[in-house]
Amino acid sequence: MTDTAWTIRTLKAALDDHAAVRTGELSTRVVGETGEGADPVLLATMHRHGDLEAFVNVSEAQIAASVLLWPCDEQPDRAAFNEFLLKAQKLVPLSNFGIATVDGRDYYELFGELATTSPLSDIVGELRALADNAIEAATDLRDNFAPTTNAPGV
Numbered sequence: 001m002t003d004t005a006w007t008i009r010t011l012k013a014a015l016d017d018h019a020a021v022r023t024g025e026l027s028t029r030v031v032g033e034t035g036e037g038a039d040p041v042l043l044a045t046m047h048r049h050g051d052l053e054a055f056v057n058v059s060e061a062q063i064a065a066s067v068l069l070w071p072c073d074e075q076p077d078r079a080a081f082n083e084f085l086l087k088a089q090k091l092v093p094l095s096n097f098g099i100a101t102v103d104g105r106d107y108y109e110l111f112g113e114l115a116t117t118s119p120l121s122d123i124v125g126e127l128r129a130l131a132d133n134a135i136e137a138a139t140d141l142r143d144n145f146a147p148t149t150n151a152p153g154v
Contacts, residue, residue, distance in 0.1 A: 005116035049131040066111035067134040095133040110134045
């Protein structure tokens with residue numbers, strides 16, 4: 001644990017100085033700075049995972065990282081799929097399934113949380129685990145419950 005809680009800006013600065021960024025494994029940028037009261041989010045692009053985008057939010061209580069999988073409305077049997085996700089939840093280590101609304105549309109997402117005082121190495125590890133889990137989950141889920149079209153995300 002660190003002595004000081006991370007903010008979006010201090011986390012971005014620390015990540016930009018980390019070997020994962022210096023070697024091209026990932027890159028970061030702050031998004032959502034509109035000046036209209038919206039909290040900025042750190043976008044971590046995981047280049048070694050096919051440019052998978054992970055969104056990192058830092059609040060007073062936690063750091064949350066998430067990856068969008070695909071739009072919920074493209075899931076053929078949504079009720080059966082949701083039940084399957086709830087049952088399969090424990091099969092994905094260190095990550096959870098959820099639904100996030102982006103621009104008025106619901107997306108399946110995979111997310112994980114850390115303490116705001118987590119060491120940088122744990123945060124980088126969480127991003128790697130999340131990217132691995134998202135790709136594995138999307139591959140396995142599409143084998144069993146294929147969405148009707150390809151969508152942005154994994």
